[in-house]
Amino acid sequence: MHNIWLVAQQEFLTNIRKRSFLFAMFGVPLLMGVIFAITFLVEIQAEEDGIVAERIGYVEQSEVLTQENEIYTSYPTVGSATTALDNDEIDVFFVITPLYLSTGEVRLYSYGNVSDDTRDDIELFISENIIENVVSDAPPERLIDPVDTTLFLQNTQRELTFQGLIGLFLTPIIFAVVLMMALQLSSTFLMSGVQEEKGNHIMEVLITSITPYQLLTGKLLGLGALGLLQMLVWIVLGTVGIALAPEADFLSGIVLPLEYIVVILIFFVLTYFLYSSLLAGIGAIAGSEQESRTIAGGISLLLGVPLFFTSLLIFNPESPIFTFMLFFPFTAGMTYMLKYPFTPIPLWQVMISLSLLAVTTVFVTWASAKVFRWALLLYGKRPSIKTLWQVIRGKQEMGVITDTNATQEASA
Amino acid sequence: MTSAIQVDNISKWYGDFQAVQDLSFDVHQGEIFAVLGPNGAGKSTSIRMILDIIKPDSGNIRIMGAPMSDATKNRIGYLPEERGLYKTVKVLDMMIYLGRLKGLDKASAKSRAMTLLEQLDLADNANSKVDELSKGMQQKVQFAVTIMHQPELIIIDEPFSGLDPVNRLVIKGLIEDLREQGTAIVMSTHQMNQVEEMADRMLMISRGQRKLYGEVHEIRNEYAQHAIIIEGEGQWEQLHGVAGVEDVNNRQAAKLLHLQPDVTMDEVLAAIAQSPDTNVQRFERAVPSLDEIFIRVAGEKTYA
Numbered sequence: 224m225h226n227i228w229l230v231a232q233q234e235f236l237t238n239i240r241k242r243s244f245l246f247a248m249f250g251v252p253l254l255m256g257v258i259f260a261i262t263f264l265v266e267i268q269a270e271e272d273g274i275v276a277e278r279i280g281y282v283e284q285s286e287v288l289t290q291e292n293e294i295y296t297s298y299p300t301v302g303s304a305t306t307a308l309d310n311d312e313i314d315v316f317f318v319i320t321p322l323y324l325s326t327g328e329v330r331l332y333s334y335g336n337v338s339d340d341t342r343d344d345i346e347l348f349i350s351e352n353i354i355e356n357v358v359s360d361a362p363p364e365r366l367i368d369p370v371d372t373t374l375f376l377q378n379t380q381r382e383l384t385f386q387g388l389i390g391l392f393l394t395p396i397i398f399a400v401v402l403m404m405a406l407q408l409s410s411t412f413l414m415s416g417v418q419e420e421k422g423n424h425i426m427e428v429l430i431t432s433i434t435p436y437q438l439l440t441g442k443l444l445g446l447g448a449l450g451l452l453q454m455l456v457w458i459v460l461g462t463v464g465i466a467l468a469p470e471a472d473f474l475s476g477i478v479l480p481l482e483y484i485v486v487i488l489i490f491f492v493l494t495y496f497l498y499s500s501l502l503a504g505i506g507a508i509a510g511s512e513q514e515s516r517t518i519a520g521g522i523s524l525l526l527g528v529p530l531f532f533t534s535l536l537i538f539n540p541e542s543p544i545f546t547f548m549l550f551f552p553f554t555a556g557m558t559y560m561l562k563y564p565f566t567p568i569p570l571w572q573v574m575i576s577l578s579l580l581a582v583t584t585v586f587v588t589w590a591s592a593k594v595f596r597w598a599l600l601l602y603g604k605r606p607s608i609k610t611l612w613q614v615i616r617g618k619q620e621m622g623v624i625t626d627t628n629a630t631q632e633a634s635a
Numbered sequence: 636m637t638s639a640i641q642v643d644n645i646s647k648w649y650g651d652f653q654a655v656q657d658l659s660f661d662v663h664q665g666e667i668f669a670v671l672g673p674n675g676a677g678k679s680t681s682i683r684m685i686l687d688i689i690k691p692d693s694g695n696i697r698i699m700g701a702p703m704s705d706a707t708k709n710r711i712g713y714l715p716e717e718r719g720l721y722k723t724v725k726v727l728d729m730m731i732y733l734g735r736l737k738g739l740d741k742a743s744a745k746s747r748a749m750t751l752l753e754q755l756d757l758a759d760n761a762n763s764k765v766d767e768l769s770k771g772m773q774q775k776v777q778f779a780v781t782i783m784h785q786p787e788l789i790i791i792d793e794p795f796s797g798l799d800p801v802n803r804l805v806i807k808g809l810i811e812d813l814r815e816q817g818t819a820i821v822m823s824t825h826q827m828n829q830v831e832e833m834a835d836r837m838l839m840i841s842r843g844q845r846k847l848y849g850e851v852h853e854i855r856n857e858y859a860q861h862a863i864i865i866e867g868e869g870q871w872e873q874l875h876g877v878a879g880v881e882d883v884n885n886r887q888a889a890k891l892l893h894l895q896p897d898v899t900m901d902e903v904l905a906a907i908a909q910s911p912d913t914n915v916q917r918f919e920r921a922v923p924s925l926d927e928i929f930i931r932v933a934g935e936k937t938y939a
Contacts, residue, residue, distance in 0.1 A: 226736060229732070229735050229736055230736075233732050237721075237724065419721070419722075422719070423719025423720065423721070423722065424715055424717045424718055424719040425718075425719045425720060425721065427688075427713070427715040427717075428713060428714070428715065428718075428733070428780070428781075429736070430688060431686050431688070431708060431711065431713045432708060432709075432733070432736040432737050433736055434705075
């Protein structure tokens with residue numbers, strides 16, 4: 224145990240200082256923050272673009288406006304209003320045309336574009352005036368904005384607002400991408416670490432101190448902790464970022480139930496071990512770092528497969544393809560994460576999914592440890608699938624390829 | 636006294652190829668033990684079996700009197716032939732990590748590392764990254780890592796490869812000090828002069844089999860010819876008991892005198908003393924160098 228802890232600590236502390244990790248942990252969210260900020264600023268700018276009127280004139284040709292308001296000045300004709308505009312007595316003026324009641328036509332006159340805010344103000348002013356003439360027991364706000372729907376999902380016992388719906392849709396995707404990136408980073412570190420130690424032969428010294436199983440377990444734990452830390456930092460930074468960005472209110476509807484987070488964490492840990500130990504095994508037998516990166520990239524893509532089905536999820540979350548992906552260990556975690564917000568997943572399905580994932584993870588970790596142990600002293604040769612199968616069944620010895628035809632000592 | 640290593644009749648097959656055949660030997664505490672053999676003779680396989688990296692198919696290995704265990708591993712220092720270090724880690728940090736893996740606590744790992752770095756004249760580099768060091772410096776750091784946990788058994792593959800003469804002396808001194816302290820040192824090497832200078836006993840394997848085993852000087856004497864190396868002036872062919880005269884390598888001055896089977900060295904010396912025209916600067920038994928023995932033994936079957 225002591226050795227596992229030492230290796231875990233070493234892996235954690237060495238890799239956390241790496242520039243590539245620091246960039247991924249802080250640089251990526253910062254970059255995304257900057258991109259979001261620019262997008263929002265451009266949007267806000269667009270809304271505020273144009274004249275923000277403080278003095279507004281109007282010409283009434285339909286007898287709709289009856290209210291007095293100090294901002295709004297009434298003019299009898301378009302001509303007099305135009306003169307007032309020219310003399311800078313008002314910033315803009317609007318004309319309620321004679322056909323207003325049947326067409327809703329209102330004409331706005333100004334020098335230059337008029338901001339969205341001012342347009343909204345004028346609309347509200349007209350609405351309030353119209354409601355004045357309506358005989359109703361309902362309060363005026365209801366007449367202006369009569370419907371504010373809240374969807375109550377019977378199956379998940381959760382309320383859903385319109386904002387929440389967007390959040391609901393975005394959250395799992397954000398989560399999934401974060402998981403994928405964290406997983407990819409830590410498993411890449413794991414693999415290149417193994418490559419380095421093999422390449423510089425320090426492995427031979429290490430395995431006279433500790434067993435390959437201790438080494439692999441220590442690495443998995445140390446880098447797993449690093450991956451979790453990375454996710455945590457991203458989530459914290461993301462939350463702070465959202466809190467700081469007032470325009471991002473569409474995300475405010477995100478309410479994640481505790482059970483969802485707990486189950487996701489279980490899925491995360493199992494999925495992490497599944498992929499990382501697989502990649503560690505591959506890292507130990509791959510010929511070069513480049514080759515192992517390519518393989519790692521391909522395998523990590525498997526994790527993202529459920530993301531391709533997001534649109535299907537919206538229209539048909541009950542599709543059997545999701546049940547299949549939920550049971551398939553390599554996509555289980557991601558599928559659960561994506562599907563949960565849309566439709567209830569029966570407990571028995573979650574249990575089956577978790578069990579299959581756990582069994583597969585244990586098997587892959589065990590088999591990878593065998594391959595890892597065997598390949599540690601193997602240099603420059605790539606074993607065949609058949610050889611690997613023999614290794615997993617314990618028929619091959621460390622650092623040795625026993626072929627039926629040729630026999631070589633790995634280090635000779 | 637228990638042997639540091641006791642190897643009894645180990646064999647190892649790789650498929651149809653027998654890498655090690657029925658090999659037995661002991662390594663004692665406080666001795667330098669050389670393992671020699673041509674490339675592919677089974678040296679690495681034997682060392683890996685001793686280190687419990689691979690298991691023998693048959694036979695038995697005991698380390699410090701018991702089968703290998705995790706606790707025993709911490710009493711061994713191993714320096715493989717192709718050696719490496721973590722390139723981007725600071726020397727001291729790396730030594731502390733590797734020392735702790737060998738069972739040292741953090742504080743003693745640090746103080747041991749610093750002591751060794753000072754001994755090896757590397758104290759100023761403790762906080763440098765490994766890839767900032769010269770190759771010779773890295774070799775010394777590797778050696779320091781091997782001995783920092785004060786192992787009772789040290790196994791080194793080619794201890795002097797890549798070292799300049801000054802650093803070679805430093806490492807040689809350290810190894811000899813360790814022997815004085817009772818450490819058993821196994822060195823696998825091709826550098827025969829180092830074995831002649833340093834090793835107490837030796838094992839030579841060829842094609843997985845034990846060819847020579849025992850005290851270094853006894854083995855050399857065993858292989859000594861019935862001959863004398865002589866340097867000086869005289870009519871050596873006419874000397875009593877001399878069967879033939881040969882040049883020794885390229886050195887013109889020295890001659891190899893083959894003796895008749897029933898003549899002793901003393902009789903030849905007496906004959907030289909009695910002949911008036913001789914002048915002797917060197918007179919010694921023709922003991923072959925390990926190089927010559929190596930080539931003879933390794934060549935016997937491999938190339939015959």
